[in-house]
Amino acid sequence: MAKKEHKVRLLGTWRSRFVHRVRLALKLKGIEYEYIEEDLKNKSPLLLESNPVYKKVPVLIHGNNVVSESMVILEYIDETWSENPLMPQDPYDRAITRFWSKFIDDKCLAPIRTVLLTDGEEQEKAMKEAKEALKTLERGLKGKFFGGEVIGFVDIAASCLSIWSEVLGEVIGTKFIDSEKLPHLHSWIEEFTSIDLVKESFPPYDKLFASYKALREDHLAAKFSQN
Amino acid sequence: MAKKEHKVRLLGTWRSRFVHRVRLALKLKGIEYEYIEEDLKNKSPLLLESNPVYKKVPVLIHGNNVVSESMVILEYIDETWSENPLMPQDPYDRAITRFWSKFIDDKCLAPIRTVLLTDGEEQEKAMKEAKEALKTLERGLKGKFFGGEVIGFVDIAASCLSIWSEVLGEVIGTKFIDSEKLPHLHSWIEEFTSIDLVKESFPPYDKLFASYKALREDHLAAKFSQN
Numbered sequence: 001m002a003k004k005e006h007k008v009r010l011l012g013t014w015r016s017r018f019v020h021r022v023r024l025a026l027k028l029k030g031i032e033y034e035y036i037e038e039d040l041k042n043k044s045p046l047l048l049e050s051n052p053v054y055k056k057v058p059v060l061i062h063g064n065n066v067v068s069e070s071m072v073i074l075e076y077i078d079e080t081w082s083e084n085p086l087m088p089q090d091p092y093d094r095a096i097t098r099f100w101s102k103f104i105d106d107k108c109l110a111p112i113r114t115v116l117l118t119d120g121e122e123q124e125k126a127m128k129e130a131k132e133a134l135k136t137l138e139r140g141l142k143g144k145f146f147g148g149e150v151i152g153f154v155d156i157a158a159s160c161l162s163i164w165s166e167v168l169g170e171v172i173g174t175k176f177i178d179s180e181k182l183p184h185l186h187s188w189i190e191e192f193t194s195i196d197l198v199k200e201s202f203p204p205y206d207k208l209f210a211s212y213k214a215l216r217e218d219h220l221a222a223k224f225s226q227n
Numbered sequence: 228m229a230k231k232e233h234k235v236r237l238l239g240t241w242r243s244r245f246v247h248r249v250r251l252a253l254k255l256k257g258i259e260y261e262y263i264e265e266d267l268k269n270k271s272p273l274l275l276e277s278n279p280v281y282k283k284v285p286v287l288i289h290g291n292n293v294v295s296e297s298m299v300i301l302e303y304i305d306e307t308w309s310e311n312p313l314m315p316q317d318p319y320d321r322a323i324t325r326f327w328s329k330f331i332d333d334k335c336l337a338p339i340r341t342v343l344l345t346d347g348e349e350q351e352k353a354m355k356e357a358k359e360a361l362k363t364l365e366r367g368l369k370g371k372f373f374g375g376e377v378i379g380f381v382d383i384a385a386s387c388l389s390i391w392s393e394v395l396g397e398v399i400g401t402k403f404i405d406s407e408k409l410p411h412l413h414s415w416i417e418e419f420t421s422i423d424l425v426k427e428s429f430p431p432y433d434k435l436f437a438s439y440k441a442l443r444e445d446h447l448a449a450k451f452s453q454n
């Protein structure tokens with residue numbers, strides 16, 4: 001069993017929205033850790049050993065404990081380091097928190113990624129799905145943040161939507177979350193991204209933009225070369 | 228905030244593997260509840276109001292608390308009624324529990340369903356995926372049960388694979404989990420389904436078989452009528 005004071009390492013890639021969730025949670029908790037950047041085109045033996053099932057980042061290594069899957073890591077962090085709790089205490093509030101976090105993963109992120117990587121009919125279909133999912137997600141916002149007056153677990157899960165939805169939208173020349181159609185989510189992004197600690201946790205916008213633009217171009221080029 | 232003694236109702240359908248998870252958890256905990264059978268072709272106003280996001284079963288209603296999504300419901304039940312805990316206590320064991328439960332939902336159930344509802348190339352591809360996922364799942368079995376010597380959270384999550392994998396396999400004339408290729412999972416099914424309390428919680432095998440056979444025939448007929 002790892003103790004709180006055991007060394008914490010995080011395997012990640014700078015661009016990943018899922019890795020960012022974990023970095024933000026560690027920052028909010030004030031946990032020191034060693035960050036190890038992975039090259040996903042040439043995965044390290046440490047990554048392959050630590051996450052043999054998915055071979056993906058993020059992976060948190062805490063003493064001998066190895067945890068993968070960003071949402072599972074967030075709960076592990078919250079249960080291991082109890083300071084600045086991310087999850088509410090009441091079982092029903094916790095259920096609602098898990099419901100919306102799962103909704104973000106299951107319904108919001110995949111169509112946004114598809115919009116980025118496709119065009120034509122496939123892109124239009126995914127865009128419709130993304131917009132419907134984001135409209136539904138607005139219902140989960142009951143205050144300034146998903147967590148109420150302070151940011152909590154769902155806000156960290158939704159950090160994947162904050163600057164990433166802006167960057168990905170800019171790459172394809174659209175807005176996933178605009179102030180008219182999704183006013184609450186739009187305000188949430190403004191509030192969330194203006195918190196210093198959150199702001200400092202993001203990769204640089206321009207670097208993200210260039211990287212996702214290249215990713216889109218590579219995908220479309222690969223698609224056309226297959227046709 | 229609902230109290231433990233508040234009335235518990237469960238909206239479900241008899242055939243659903245996801246509803247079964249919740250019924251089994253309630254049974255293991257010794258929680259009395261009213262079961263309300265839903266007709267998914269004619270959903271009740273209570274279902275539509277209680278789960279406006281997905282409009283699906285299971286939905287657990289406990290006093291004024293309404294919880295949907297079977298894995299979220301399981302955690303709610305475990306946190307509200309602490310007797311016979313389903314989750315382990317240690318944060319790392321809990322992380323491993325959540326990892327495998329999520330793996331079952333994300334990787335095992337969908338391809339098995341696709342195998343049931345398709346044929347030809349699509350079915351073959353899904354069968355390959357299902358078998359790979361089940362082989363990986365075997366790694367999560369460290370003892371007689373996923374929970375060790377007694378059944379726990381992952382066993383309940385995996386109940387979706389127990390008699391359902393047998394029934395669905397029989398409908399299409401195959402075995403998803405055979406004793407040679409997946410010896411540990413196969414033993415797990417034998418051990419798990421021989422526990423009286425578990426055995427009693429399953430819908431009748433013949434009724435399940437007839438129902439999934441009809442579901443497959445309906446799907447294939449609809450596919451051919453579209454061609």
